Amino acid sequence: MYRYDQYDQQIVDERVAQYRDQTQRFLAGDISEEEFLPLRLQNGLYVQRLAPMLRIAVPYGLLSSNQLRKLAHISRKYDKGYVHFTTRQNIQLNWPQLEEVPDILAELASVEMHAIQTSGNCIRNTTTDQYAGVAIDEIEDPRPWCEIIRQWSTLHPEFAFLPRKFKIAVCGSEQDRAAFLLHDIGIQLVTNDQGETGFQVFVGGGLGRTPVIASLIRDFLPKQHLLTYLDAILRIYNRYGNRDNKYKARIKILVKAWTPEVFAERVEAEWAHLKGGPATLTEQEIDRVKGFFTLPDYQAVDNDSASTELQRLASDNKAFSRWLDRNTKPQKQAGYRSVSLSLKPAGVAPGDVTDRQLEVIADLADQFSFGELRSTHNQNIVLTDVLVTELYELWTAAKAAGLATPNIGTINDMICCPGGDYCSLANAKSIPVAEAIQRKFDDLDYVYDLGDLELNISGCMNACGHHHIGHIGILGVDKKGEEWYQIQIGGSASKNAALAKVLGPSLSRDAVTDSIEKLLDVYVENRQEEETFLATYQRIGIDKFKERVYGATA
Amino acid sequence: MAQLLKDTQIIDDQWIRVPADAEVFPAGDILVHYNDWQTHQDELNQHQGAVGVWFDGNEEIEAFAESLVSLPLIAINFPKFVDGRGFSAARLLRERYGFKGELRAVGQIIRDQLFLLQRCGFNAFQFEDNIDLDQAVKSLTDFSDSYQVAVDQPQPLFKRR
Ligand code: HEM
Ligand code: SF4
Numbered sequence: 001m002y003r004y005d006q007y008d009q010q011i012v013d014e015r016v017a018q019y020r021d022q023t024q025r026f027l028a029g030d031i032s033e034e035e036f037l038p039l040r041l042q043n044g045l046y047v048q049r050l051a052p053m054l055r056i057a058v059p060y061g062l063l064s065s066n067q068l069r070k071l072a073h074i075s076r077k078y079d080k081g082y083v084h085f086t087t088r089q090n091i092q093l094n095w096p097q098l099e100e101v102p103d104i105l106a107e108l109a110s111v112e113m114h115a116i117q118t119s120g121n122c123i124r125n126t127t128t129d130q131y132a133g134v135a136i137d138e139i140e141d142p143r144p145w146c147e148i149i150r151q152w153s154t155l156h157p158e159f160a161f162l163p164r165k166f167k168i169a170v171c172g173s174e175q176d177r178a179a180f181l182l183h184d185i186g187i188q189l190v191t192n193d194q195g196e197t198g199f200q201v202f203v204g205g206g207l208g209r210t211p212v213i214a215s216l217i218r219d220f221l222p223k224q225h226l227l228t229y230l231d232a233i234l235r236i237y238n239r240y241g242n243r244d245n246k247y248k249a250r251i252k253i254l255v256k257a258w259t260p261e262v263f264a265e266r267v268e269a270e271w272a273h274l275k276g277g278p279a280t281l282t283e284q285e286i287d288r289v290k291g292f293f294t295l296p297d298y299q300a301v302d303n304d305s306a307s308t309e310l311q312r313l314a315s316d317n318k319a320f321s322r323w324l325d326r327n328t329k330p331q332k333q334a335g336y337r338s339v340s341l342s343l344k345p346a347g348v349a350p351g352d353v354t355d356r357q358l359e360v361i362a363d364l365a366d367q368f369s370f371g372e373l374r375s376t377h378n379q380n381i382v383l384t385d386v387l388v389t390e391l392y393e394l395w396t397a398a399k400a401a402g403l404a405t406p407n408i409g410t411i412n413d414m415i416c417c418p419g420g421d422y423c424s425l426a427n428a429k430s431i432p433v434a435e436a437i438q439r440k441f442d443d444l445d446y447v448y449d450l451g452d453l454e455l456n457i458s459g460c461m462n463a464c465g466h467h468h469i470g471h472i473g474i475l476g477v478d479k480k481g482e483e484w485y486q487i488q489i490g491g492s493a494s495k496n497a498a499l500a501k502v503l504g505p506s507l508s509r510d511a512v513t514d515s516i517e518k519l520l521d522v523y524v525e526n527r528q529e530e531e532t533f534l535a536t537y538q539r540i541g542i543d544k545f546k547e548r549v550y551g552a553t554a
Numbered sequence: 555m556a557q558l559l560k561d562t563q564i565i566d567d568q569w570i571r572v573p574a575d576a577e578v579f580p581a582g583d584i585l586v587h588y589n590d591w592q593t594h595q596d597e598l599n600q601h602q603g604a605v606g607v608w609f610d611g612n613e614e615i616e617a618f619a620e621s622l623v624s625l626p627l628i629a630i631n632f633p634k635f636v637d638g639r640g641f642s643a644a645r646l647l648r649e650r651y652g653f654k655g656e657l658r659a660v661g662q663i664i665r666d667q668l669f670l671l672q673r674c675g676f677n678a679f680q681f682e683d684n685i686d687l688d689q690a691v692k693s694l695t696d697f698s699d700s701y702q703v704a705v706d707q708p709q710p711l712f713k714r715r
Binding site: 022 | 635637638641642643645666667669674693698700702704709710712715
């Protein structure tokens with residue numbers, strides 16, 4: 001993984017010093033609330049319903065075991081002994097003290113971490129595929145490009161006060177696992193006929209109140225031009241994005257208003273001035289950054305005997321076999337698999353982990369995955385590069401720590417925002433809905449039979465829980481001061497991204513799980529062969545689902 | 555006389571900023587709104603004293619930037635400190651139009667923006683509020699280096715590390 005040199009370290013250290021001084025001046029009354037707001041946001045600090053919330057950046061989801069131990073320590077010393085993994089691969093502390101945030105940031109800096117630009121109207125953490133470097137369908141490892149973008153975006157002098165937040169995701173594979181078409185900029189790595197690396201550039205995706213799938217504005221951007229082209233997009237957005245109405249301030253609104261064609265022309269015109277300028281990437285820099293993402297020392301494994309042995313263990317042990325099935329995935333290196341540690345056992349807020357679990361995960365990473373791990377946009381943890389011969393041992397250890405719930409990709413692996421339990425913007429609670437669903441669908445054979453199913457829950461239309469792109473989406477709404485829920489179906493975050501459609505009038509919390517069950521019944525009755533819920537919906541349409549939930553006349 | 559930061563020094567402001575839509579101009583060195591500068595060209599050409607121009611950061615500066623490059627002073631106004639358009643306008647003036655005179659940030663800027671403002675090409679800073687400039691000047695050097703190309707450092711860090 002990327003390691004800081006003296007420059008990176010100095011920038012992060014000086015950022016801590018700057019924010020410490022700002023916090024002191026704020027507490028002394030020398031900075032007003034209004035002026036302090038963007039300063040604290042750009043250092044990750046929100047003020048929430050119950051307490052401040054600190055969002056820590058996990059650049060493109062990559063963490064070392066050491067960093068995880070530091071996070072465990074921080075959560076114990078400054079918080080309540082747990083952290084929350086977000087849908088943008090970051091980590092949140094729910095109960096830090098404003099006064100102590102500079103100390104937390106200093107602790108983070110000591111392990112090459114920070115909270116720079118994790119909120120506020122600026123360029124946020126760049127996200128990517130949790131299987132970067134090992135994915136079978138990979139075109140090129142996206143992480144060096146994410147790191148190059150991280151450095152370019154960190155304290156960018158021109159773009160610290162954008163009209164609204166700005167999120168970039170990079171997809172390096174055939175299949176998308178980063179929801180990159182739902183980002184302000186989505187970058188797809190491609191190779192041209194000459195075998196050269198470049199990028200397809202999409203802009204104007206996003207969720208929130210107005211969900212939009214990004215539009216392609218450049219089919220092939222040669223790799224050395226990445227940063228000048230990004231500068232051009234951001235400059236156009238910074239200058240022309242709407243600043244009067246925050247609900248119309250995201251780049252997606254500008255792209256829609258101008259049309260993607262016109263937007264693309266404006267970017268090209270701006271880029272003509274920047275193209276080939278000093279920010280043009282050099283081979284040397286690209287190689288320098290790529291040098292940090294080398295492959296670990298894989299052992300040669302006798303794949304056949306290893307899989308025979310695995311099959312033997314699996315046939316003896318149903319629980320292991322289920323976990324193997326759902327929570328592990330082949331990777332391009334023979335003899336190794338990637339393992340998902342589920343952060344969604346029933347009864348725990350999706351994405352929450354305790355300090356002790358963080359330490360266990362750090363130990364597991366050291367023992368089984370070369371000391372590295374990844375956070376995922378589905379709010380789980382992935383250990384890559386696990387020898388197949390060590391899977392059983394890893395499973396045993398993960399299970400003991402409550403990290404081996406075999407539900408990855410199932411209905412119980414839901415994405416869920418903090419909702420009304422924590423968030424002051426919420427219309428309704430979301431965590432109890434997630435829990436009710438997990439409790440209702442606790443029959444594993446049934447859940448496995450349902451197959452891959454993405455269920456996403458947001459407590460309000462800000463859509464932090466990605467309800468628009470769930471195969472089933474649940475949205476908290478306010479109905480005369482009461483908490484109600486709207487159900488949507490048919491969304492998808494894949495390359496064929498689709499936005500879910502509203503099923504019908506909103507429901508009370510009691511009715512949610514039963515209605516989900518009805519949707520699943522319709523699916524099971526109508527599916528053909530191996531069809532997923534989404535595929536069945538796409539084939540038969542919304543009506544049958546609607547009728548089952550609301551009755552024929554609704 | 556009002557004070558401001560210029561090239562890291564605290565100095566007395568010798569310029570008089572004239573609000574927009576002016577009909578008459580005071581004597582001395584004056585900073586006039588771009589529209590007034592346009593409408594009163596002849597009169598301002600006769601002006602005893604220096605003339606500078608100010609405008610809001612959201613202006614479509616491509617329309618007029620070239621006509622301003624020989625002025626001694628251009629000021630970009632920040633109607634709100636969170637309105638980042640002035641950062642782009644400053645870079646364009648410096649990098650695309652080659653403006654070499656004093657580039658002043660005025661309006662609702664805050665001390666904690668100084669480092670970024672100077673990176674974008676501002677070399678003078680005038681605060682609306684009466685803040686302690688001796689303290690504020692420290693924020694100009696919050697960081698000793700940066701990743702990106704900007705006016706203060708035309709080579710990216712990756713070519714220098
Ligand atoms: C608890 C405090 C939180 C607050 C107050 C909050 C607030 C918001 C708001 C206002 C938006 C809409 C922004 C817009 O449309 O411009 C938003 C979007 C979003 N939030 Fe949160 N959020 C919170 C927590 C989270 C968490 C924990 C996650 C991850 C699980 C998250 C992930 C997202 C994502 C992915 C979006 C959508 C971005 C997009 O529109 O493209 N948020 N949030
Ligand atoms: S979706 Fe709404 S309720 Fe949920 S975290 Fe975001 S702002 Fe809060």
